[in-house]
Amino acid sequence: MVMQTAYLFPGTVAENVAYGPRQRGQRLLAEQTEALLQRVGLSGYQERNANNLSGGEAQRVSIARTLANAPEILLLDEPTSALDEDSARGVEDLVLEIIRERRMTCVIVTHNNAQARRIAHRTMIIQDGKLVAIGPTNEVLRDD
Numbered sequence: 001m002v003m004q005t006a007y008l009f010p011g012t013v014a015e016n017v018a019y020g021p022r023q024r025g026q027r028l029l030a031e032q033t034e035a036l037l038q039r040v041g042l043s044g045y046q047e048r049n050a051n052n053l054s055g056g057e058a059q060r061v062s063i064a065r066t067l068a069n070a071p072e073i074l075l076l077d078e079p080t081s082a083l084d085e086d087s088a089r090g091v092e093d094l095v096l097e098i099i100r101e102r103r104m105t106c107v108i109v110t111h112n113n114a115q116a117r118r119i120a121h122r123t124m125i126i127q128d129g130k131l132v133a134i135g136p137t138n139e140v141l142r143d144d
Contacts, residue, residue: 002066004078006058013061014046020069028068036064040094056087076108092119113141
């Protein structure tokens, strides 16, 4: 799961990426860490202090940390809401590439209909805790 705000742990980027596997008693090799960071556009960031990253960089580390767990499904809770437009588009593009490459299911929560139109094939609208619409994005959001 990737949260709205990238909550990184104190320490290096590499330590953050390796967190999940470490919790399961597994060791993420340096090459694996580099491959994940390269995949999210942060090659060479292993030894950087996680507290000194921009919002977009931190969110990319959060995505790499999630991918280190080899998930079958990505759950994204407004992953771009705290980012500027350029960083948000970069994260959107990255997520789309990853789900295509890995053939993953991705569930993303967003209040941004334009973003949903850019990245979602199917959309569901929940209002007051009730499902009010579900279907192809271009049909569900056609009136906006």
